[in-house]
Amino acid sequence: MRAPAADLRLLVVDDEEQILELLDLTLGLQGFRVVTARSGPDALAAAREATFDVIVMDVLMAPWDGFETVRRLQAELRAAMPPVVFLSGLNRPDHVPGLVTEYLVKPFRPSQLVESIRRVAAARN
Template sequence: MTSPDAVRLLVVDDEAQILELLDLTLSIQGYEVCPAGSGPVALEVLAREQIDVIVMDVLMTPWDGFETVRRMAAQYGAALPPVVFLSGLARPAVMPDLGPDVVQEYLVKPFRPSQLVERIEEARRRKLSS
């Protein structure tokens, strides 16, 4: 059972084992996790759940993480929760322009759970101060 004030995460990854590992890891850290196995499913979850932070894999199908967030931003604008992108690739030299309202962090795999928690909390702080 989660506490009523638990931070709710939408965690998106198209690899089932990675999604399960992220779900377990973040749940142990005290977060309430809403998993999604693709961009289209993530849009559905975001429409029905109150989400505080989105944790998004970059390399996915049918939409990559950037395209998924573009679609979310087009629908939610400034109300879009902050996003932490996860990728096995080095951080791009220039992040895609996802709009002025999208608060984003980037974390390269592999990472320690504490690093992911730091990025989630930094994204929350930045969103609250924007």
Template structure:
């Protein structure tokens, strides 16, 4: 049995594949997380206006903005309040834009993964804390 999510962390989960997004929502909710979903980068940016999140979980390959561009836009919007980020991707060697803070790739989970690996990545990212307060984007 897994430990409950600490203090019901609030996650923003972003993926443009509806079935994957629903699966992530169900999986993480069953693990005790509070989950808000967004089907795209622009929708995720809108969600940031109305809520505070503890960790962001984003797919890398999305349209119209990929996960990297989405996080860059979030960082411009939130500045030092940008929550920790977990990237999900089938790409073993991502090519982030040169303007992306390299520390954002500290929590990069390669697909396919087990639910326990995702939960652990979220907990590690949350424990590491926000990046924006010590580095630039």
């Protein structure tokens, strides 16, 4: 049984303001509770203040890329680390951090992102 979208709290991380706004709007319209962050350090600060069911993370960011951000989040959150859906304009690399259970290559359809979020959230339960 799937959790309703309204029961899922997402941390969405992207350093491009327009993409972040689009993801916030799109996922919010799907009923997800969305918190946004514009960088790895901002994501770490948000994760210290609240718990999340899924993290949606861009790969190419500064000052930390998505992989470094996940490493730092995992070091801090340990067992409380939620699954991660990576978004990237690049093909999936050979090695990604262990908690990355989905990797979507841009461009993707909003429905693909929603399904990935639901899939990783369901697999965690």
